[in-house]
Amino acid sequence: MSASSAPRPFSTRRVAGLIRKEVRQVLRDPSSFVVAIILPALLLFLFGYGVSFDPRHYDLGLVIEQPTPETGSFATSLTNSPFFDVEISRDRRVLEPQLVAGDLHAIIVLPASFSEEAYRRHSAPLQLIVDGADPNTANLVEGYIELLWVNWLEQESISRGNAIAKPPISIEHRIWFNAELASRNYLVPGSIAIILTLIGSLLTALVIAKEWERGTMEALLATPINVTELLIGKLTPYFILGMGSMGLSTLLAVIVFDVPLRGSLFVLVGISAIYMLTSLGQGLLISTLTRNQLVAAQIAILSSFLPAFYFSNFVFELESMPIVLQWVSYAVPARYFVSSLQTVFLAGDITSILLFNAAALSAIAAAFFAITLLRTRTRLD
Template sequence: MRLRRLWALVRKEMVQIVRDPSSIVIALVLPVVLLLLFGYGVSLDARHVAVAVVVPEPTQRTASLVTAFANSPYFEVEELRDRRPAEDGLVSGRYRGVVVVADDFDAQASRGLDAPIQVLLDGTDANTARLVKGYAEGVWAKWLGYEARDRGAALAVPVNAETRVWFNEALESRNFLVPGLIAINMTLVGTILTALVVAREWERGTMEAMIATPVGRLELLAGKVIPYFVLGMGGMALSVAIALILFQVPMRGSFWVLTVVSALFLVGALNLGLLISTVAKNQFVAGQIAIVAAFLPAFMLSGFVFEPSSMPLWIEALSHIVAARYFVTCLQTIFMAGDVWSVILPNAGALLLIALVLALVTLKRTRKSLE
C-alpha cells in the first residue's frame, strides 16, 4: 500500500461526497430522523392507559379508591355505575382494563372482612396487560395503606420489600431504548453508506476506470472505508448529542470508551457494506440486501427490544454473529451503568473479531476485474 495513492483515493471520495451529497444525507440526516421517529414512537412504558372503574354503590370509601386510581400517572379513569358498558368498552378496545367494585364493598370493609375488587384486562397485548395488572395492584396496595393509617391501624404485611432500582432509577424505557436505537441506526447507515456508493460507481462506470489503474485491492478498500468512516462517526456523534440533550439519557461512562467501541462497530458495518457491493452491483439490490443482512438482524436479534435469552436456543445462537448485539450491550452499559470493563471488554473484543473477519472476507472477494 502506497500512502500517496491512498491519499489520492481518499481525496477522490471526498470530492465525490461533496458533489453528490446523498452520502451526507445518509450519514447525518438519516440517523437524526430515525432517532427522532424511534425515540418518540417506540416505548415500553404504559402511561395514560384508559380504564373504567365500576362503582355500583358510591360511598366515601369507594370515592377514595377511585381517586387513588385517578391520581396514578398510568391511568385515565372513567367512573361507571354499570358493569355492562365497561365490558362492552373492553371488547371494543376503548378500555385496556376494568376495575369492578362489589356492591357490598363498603359494608364488607367496614366489618373488617375481605372486600376484593375484580380487575378485567385486555389480553390482546400481553405486555400492556401485565403492566396494567402490576399498576392496578400497586394502586390497590397503596390505597390499603392509606386506609389503615386513616383508621389508626397498622397494615399487616408479613414481608416488607424495599426496592432499589439501579442504573435506571426513573424506570424510563427511553433510557434503555435510545442507546439501542443508536446501534440500529449506525448498522443501517454504516452498511448503506458503502453498499450504495460502490454500487452506484458500478452503475456509472467509474469503477471500471478504477480497475484500470495500478491501485491495489487493499488501497481501493481503504480508500472507500476511511472517508465514510469519518462521515459515519460524525453521524454517531450527532446521535449521541441528541440522546443526551433531547432525550435526557444519562451518560455515566467515558466518551473515549464510547468512541472506541463505536469505531470498532462502524468498521465492521462499513466492511459489510463493501462485501454487499461485491455481490450486488445495482443500488436497488444493494439496498435490499443491506436491509435484510444488516437492519433486520440488528433490530430483531441485538437485544434492542427482544431479549435473546428468551428466544429459542437456535435463534439465540444465531444472534451471536450479529455485531449489533455486542454494540447494543456496550452502549446500554456505557450510558446506564458506566465503564463496566467486565462487560465492555468481551463485547468490544467480539466487535473487533467481527470487523477483522468482514474485512478479510471483503478483501478476498474483491477482484480487479469486470467479472
C-alpha cells in the same frame, strides 16, 4: 487490459490519492449528507419523542355495587392516579360493552362485601377484568392496580390505626441505571447503532456497487493500486462520515434528550469505531459480491438493517424470542453494539461487558474483511 499479478508494495501516496477521490465523490453526492446528518437527526427525534414505552393514561371502568366510605376512598385513589381515567358505574353490564369495543383497558369490580372483607383479608376483595387482546398493556394495567391496592391498604391502615390487615411482605423497588424509567434513555442510545448500520452497510454497499455499474471501478482496477490500498482508500471517507454522525448523535442524545453519559467518551468512541469498521466491512463485502445497486440495497437491508432492528435487544427483548432466534442473534453485530451503548450511557465503563462486545465485533469485522480480500481482485475479469 489487466493489472500486473505481481504483488506491489504498499504506497501511502496511492492511498491518499484514492481517499481524495472518494472525498470528492462524497461531497458531490447529496445522498451521503442526507444519510449522515439528516437521517440520524430524524431517527433520534423519532425514537426520542415518537416512540415511547413509558406509562400512559389507561381507561378504566369502576363498578361499585354498594357505596361505602371504603369504596369512596378507593375510587378517589384511582381517580387521583396520573395513570388512570376512571368511569364509575353501579352495574358491570354497563361497562362490559366498552371493554369489548376496546374503549376500556380494564374493569374493576368492588362487590357489596368490599368494606367488610377489606378489614380481614390479605388478598384484594375486588375483581379485575382486563382486555387480553394486548397482553403487554394488560400486564401493565394489572401491575399498576396491584401497586395501587397495596398503597391504598397502607394509607387506610395509617388512618385507621392498623385496623386493616397489611400484606405479610413489604416490597421496596429500587431501579438502577434508569431510575426514572424513561424509555428514551435506552431507545436513543440504541438508535445510534441503527444510524451507523445505515451509514456503514447500506451507504457503502450502494456507493461502491454504483461504481461497478458505471464502469469507474474497472478504470480504477487498471491502475497500479493493490487490494489493501483499495480497501483503505474506499472506506476511510465513510468511516470519518460515520464517526462524525456518531458524534452528532451523541451530542443530540445528551443535550436535547438529556440522556446521561456515565461512561468514558474515549470508550464510546473506541467501541463505535470497531462497530463502524464492522458495518463498513459488511457493506463492502455486499457490494463486492453483487456489483448491482438494487441487489446490494436489498441484501444490505435484509442482512444488516433488519437484524440490527430485531435481533439487537434495541426494541424487542431477545429473552422473549425462541431459543433458535436467540442463537441467531449472536451473529448480528448490532447486538453487541447496542449492549455497549446502553452500558456506556446508562451504567458506565463496565469492563467485562465492553471487552466481550469489543472482541465479538472485532472477530466479525475481521471475518468480513478477510472474505472481501479473498473476493476482491485488482484485475478485470
